[in-house]
Amino acid sequence: MSIDPTLRIANKRDANAIQDLVQRELFLPDIPDFHWHLPASILSTIHAGRYAVAEWDGALAGVLALAVHDGELYIDVIAVEQRFQRRGVARSLVEFAERAAHGWGFQRLLVSTFRQYKVETVYERLGFEILEQDDSCTWLARQL
Secondary structure (H helix, E strand, O other): OOOOOEEEEOOHHHHHHHHHHHHHHOOOOOOOOOOOOOHHHHHHHHHOOOEEEEEEOOEEEEEEEEEEEOOEEEEEEEEEOHHHOOOOHHHHHHHHHHHHHHHOOOOEEEEEEEHHHOOHHHHHHOOOEEEEEOOOEEEEEEEO
16 A cells, blocks of 8 residues: 555546545535536546646546636635545645746645635645635645
């Protein structure tokens, strides 16, 4: 049994597993524009080369999607399978995102999260600082 996840760029064969994981771990039915679990969203991000998967002993442990908005790189999706949480999978995915950001010439990495997830402290432990909060979202950034 491995002690760390293996990370790689996702391919279209990963789309169904990604959709299942995002649906199970992230889906918020009360958010009207929630689209991260939709096949078209997943496939377009895979096609752009901005989806990564973390595998642990051959099982899908987590996923990461990156997006560029207004010239900034965002973690658009990060989800970890419940049985792999608290094993460093999220940290590995964020480190993967940081390497990508460096390679693409970005100076910082941003993330926004719905407050219902209650994961702001996870991001803060990973070196992100809160930029702004409102009733529904928290926006955080990490200088690279």
